[in-house]
Amino acid sequence: MLRKQIAASVTASSGSVKDHTVNEFLTFRLGNEEYGIEILKVQEIRGYDSITQIANAPSFIKGVVNLRGVIVPIVDMRIKFGLDDADYNQFTVVIILNVANRVMGIVVDGVSDVISLDAEQMRPAPGLGPVIDTEYIMGLGTADERMLILIDIEKLMGSSDMGLLDRSLN
Incomplete structure (x- = not known):
């Protein structure tokens, strides 16, 4: 659905189609970058608390609560995205998601706000070839002077290395 809206945005910029759909994203920080996920996937936001570690789990899976x-x-998104080691502090939060009827959480450096983007503010993910995997990037969003990386x-969560969703759902 969102990919169609982003594609409509590109078409709109060429002047042939106009799409006035507005999408809401929860924005969060990882390092110096700002990311966005669809607000409809967010169940709640919690402070970073004790997590029970699971033996032999991949490093990006911090454990369970x-x-x-x-x-x-x-899932610790800093580790998943190959960023510097996480510094867990008072701003670190866990975003609880409901994705494909499965509840899971992601650890992020901090939550910024909820932002509405219309089709003109969203662009498709840049084609970076095989060097960088952009499969999970829906696109880039711009609001004022902010650039958001919009995550699908x-x-x-359904990717083969994550394995947190039933692959038949994708």
Whole structure:
């Protein structure tokens, strides 16, 4: 759905189609970059708390938490994206997501705000060839002087290296 809206945005910039759809994204920080995920995938935001580690889990899976009786896997996005070591502080949060009817959490450096982007503010992901995997990037969003990397969280969590979603759902 969002890919169609981004494609409509590119077409709109050429003047042939106009799309007035507005999309809302929760913005968060990882290092110096700002990212956005669809607000409809967000269930809640929690402070970073104790996480039970799971033996033999990939390094980006910090462990699990018990969220009101539901065992929720927690992914550290800094590790997943190959960024510097995480510095867990008072701003570090866990965004609890509901993706394809599966509850999971992602650890981020901090949550900024919820931002609305219309089709003219979104651009497709740049083609960077085989050097950089952009499969999980829906596109880039611009608001004022801010540039957001828009993440397709469903594709990311359903990827073969993550394995957090049933692949038949994608």
